[in-house]
Structure formats: structure tokens, C-alpha cells
Amino acid sequence: MTVQSPVNTANRTGEFSFSDKDFQRIADIANARYGLFLQPSKKALVYSRLAKRLRALTLPSFEAYCALLDRPEGEDEQSHLLSALTTNVTHFFREMHHFDYLKTKIAPDLIKRAKAGEEIRLWSSACSAGQEAYCLAAVLLAAAPDAARHNIKVLATDIDGKVVAQARAGRYPADQLNAIPADWRKVLLAPTRRGDDLEISAELRKLVTFGELNLIGQWPMKRKFDVIFCRNAAIYFDKTTQARLWKRFAEVLRPGGHLMIGHSERLSGPAEAQFRSTGITTYQKLADGPDPAPNREGSKA
Numbered sequence: 001m002t003v004q005s006p007v008n009t010a011n012r013t014g015e016f017s018f019s020d021k022d023f024q025r026i027a028d029i030a031n032a033r034y035g036l037f038l039q040p041s042k043k044a045l046v047y048s049r050l051a052k053r054l055r056a057l058t059l060p061s062f063e064a065y066c067a068l069l070d071r072p073e074g075e076d077e078q079s080h081l082l083s084a085l086t087t088n089v090t091h092f093f094r095e096m097h098h099f100d101y102l103k104t105k106i107a108p109d110l111i112k113r114a115k116a117g118e119e120i121r122l123w124s125s126a127c128s129a130g131q132e133a134y135c136l137a138a139v140l141l142a143a144a145p146d147a148a149r150h151n152i153k154v155l156a157t158d159i160d161g162k163v164v165a166q167a168r169a170g171r172y173p174a175d176q177l178n179a180i181p182a183d184w185r186k187v188l189l190a191p192t193r194r195g196d197d198l199e200i201s202a203e204l205r206k207l208v209t210f211g212e213l214n215l216i217g218q219w220p221m222k223r224k225f226d227v228i229f230c231r232n233a234a235i236y237f238d239k240t241t242q243a244r245l246w247k248r249f250a251e252v253l254r255p256g257g258h259l260m261i262g263h264s265e266r267l268s269g270p271a272e273a274q275f276r277s278t279g280i281t282t283y284q285k286l287a288d289g290p291d292p293a294p295n296r297e298g299s300k301a
């Protein structure tokens, strides 16, 4: 057995000066731009995640890093900042209960409506490298092998352009196969492989459209959604940003539509009144309320 000697991190942690003011500047940028919530207790974590960026950019200090973020040429660095402070960790059929719920409780009605000519829209709104979106599409395809002939689409977005590009490529390292239950492999994957990588089947890829989108920015989509997955992203946001996000999801879901959130996330704020809980971190939007009652003065007139 080899016992590795502990890594000496003393130089690393003292490598760059990192004042409370630098930390606050980074926390403010991350909050204004991405809704991230960084408490002062996260200072050491922020140091260790960003020290790599300072080295890569050969910057002498966090003060210089903050100055770069403030300059127009620091625009690109802001997305590295986000990637350093959040994680893209995901896998096929993560939190399987949501896919079971989709399959048994939601998909039959979606397929019926699609066959009747309705437009069906699902949104994987923090899709990372795309596994979640392809699993949504796989559940629909399993329920209706002719799904592509109907007006069914999965929109998959993430703020991080790098993961969106991976998602769009639809290729994954072979070791991700273990995460895919045997029954789902033939729905998800192309029957033949080039090299060792797993490849998403062409039929599934036709159902999914990828794009970059910041959840706390503008949403250009005009159509209402039947199902929204927003899992394990809002956890990084402050409470106000989370409450605003749930409210915005309620606005873009059709009445009766479904919202799935991550295992450690909870609905909060005004949106709570617009949803009913239907399972573990699974919510259904209630019918839109009646139009506001006419005021008495108005009704007398």
C-alpha cells in the first residue's frame, strides 16, 4: 500500500493576498451577475477555487483579479469565475424519482395532447452537460416512439457555454454507462459507437434544442412550458433570487404544468401559493387565479 505524503498547502494558501474587500468585491460581482450567494464563511473556498485562475492569468493578487473583472476585457473571465464557484456535476437519471414521476404521471397526458396536435414543451433549465435533458427526451420517446412526428421539444439551457457545447455534442465518456439503468440504454444511446464514447441516439437529439441562458437574466422564450426541471442550480442563489426564480417559473408554466427542483431546494416566496406539492421536490402549478374582483366603486357605476 502506498501512503501518500500530505500535500504541503502552506505556500498555496498564502500565495496571493486576499483581503475581505477583495472577497466582498467578488461576492458582489457573482451576486449581481449570476445571483450567487457567497457568505463570508466561504472566503477560504473562494480563495482555493480562484487561485488557479490567478495563476493561469499570471496575476499578482486578488486586487488585480478584481480590477480585471471590472474592465471590459474581463467579460470572458466572469464565466470562468462562475465555473470556478459552482459545479457542473450531473449524471444520467440523477434523482430518478423525477423521471419515474414524469413517466407515470405526466408523460401519458403529454403524449395524448401531442397526438391531438398540441405543442408540448419541456425545459431543462440548468442542464449542465445535457444528461438531464436527454433523459427527459428519453422518457417521452419511450412513451411515444413516434414523438419526433409530433410537436414535442425539450429546451435545454445553461449559463456555461462550455457545458452547453458538450451537451450539444451528445457524447459522453464510457464510464457514464454505469449510471444508466439497463432498460434505458437502448432508448438513450445510438446502437453503434465510434470509439469508446457513449453517443446519444439521433432520434433523441432531434427532440432537444440547446442554448446558453442565465436564469437571472432575460428569458427570450415566448411559449409556455408543460414541465420545467431546475435542479441543483438555485441552491447557489440567495433567498430573494430563488423566490424570484420560482415566481418566474410559475409565469412561464401553463396551468397544470410541473416543476421539479433539486433535492436540497425548496419553493419559497409568493410562488408557493401558485403550486401544490405532488411529491419529493415535485410541484404542479395551480390553475391561474380568477381575474381580480372588480372594485365596489367600479361595480356600482
Ligand SMILES: C[S@@+](CC[C@H](N)C(=O)[O-])C[C@H]1O[C@@H](n2cnc3c(N)ncnc32)[C@H](O)[C@@H]1O
Residues within 6 Å of the ligand: 034, 035, 086, 087, 088, 089, 090, 091, 094, 125, 126, 127, 128, 129, 132, 157, 158, 159, 160, 163, 213, 214, 215, 216, 230, 231, 232, 233, 236, 262
Ligand atoms: C450542479 S449542475 C446541475 C445539473 C443538473 N440540473 C442536475 O441536477 O444534475 C448546476 C448547473 O447550474 C448552472 N448554473 C449556475 N448558475 C446559473 C445561472 N445563473 N443560470 C443558468 N445556469 C446556471 C451551472 O452552470 C451548472 O451547470
